[in-house]
Amino acid sequence: MAERMSYEVPPTRTEPTAAEAMEKLIESLHQHGFLRLATDMVNANTQIAKVLVDGLNQPGSLNAMQNLTLLFKALATIPPEDFNPLLLAVTAAAKGMRENAHAPAEKSAPGIRGIIKMLNDEELWQGVKPVMAGMRAFGREINKPAEKPISRYSGKPSHA
Structure with a gap:
């Protein structure tokens, strides 16, 4: 007599495989023109790189990048729990100044x-x-x- 075989039915897939998801992504990128844009950018990369490098190699651009780096370094030293009240206070102060600017002027000094x-x-x-x-x-x-x-x-x- 034959021995009984054990067979478990694999569960039905509910999500696409990685290959199917990739195929759908590529098709969507193609339909919306992103693949063509990416291809054109890769083909024109030397011209784009030259424009970028020429633009970034100006004294003003270099100063701006250095200043942004300094700003990010300074912000990195402030813990968010200290920075949040500061932002809220600045926002409230700006609103208070704006509201007071439109308040009717007092007739005389205090x-x-x-x-x-x-x-x-x-x-x-x-x-x-x-x-x-x-x-x-x-x-x-x-x-x-x-x-x-x-x-x-x-x-x-x-x-x-």
């Missing part, structure tokens, strides 16, 4: 009494404290002697 009232405004002083601390930090940094950015971020001396 005078001595108005200034004394402002001196007793706790909310105003709580808002001024971070601005003053920021101005102190700004003054410390702006008064430091200039150095090459690479020296500041890497700690290594510049040879230029």
Whole structure:
């Protein structure tokens, strides 16, 4: 008597195979003209590269790239949990300034009494404290002697 065979039915595929997905992607790229664009760019790569290099090799472009790099390096040193409140505060300040710019103008200056009232405004002083601390930090940094950015971020001396 023959031994019983064990056979499990493979599950029905619900998603395409990698080859089918690739074929669909290539067909979609072809239908929308991306393959033609990519082919033209590859065929014209020397001309495109020359235009790019010539454009990027200008003093203004080099300065812009270096400044963007410095901006990214500076932003990388700020943790998001510290940067988010700063962005929210700047947004609120901009809205407050914009709203106040369209407010009806007061007929006269606040005078001595108005200034004394402002001196007793706790909310105003709580808002001024971070601005003053920021101005102190700004003054410390702006008064430091200039150095090459690479020296500041890497700690290594510049040879230029």
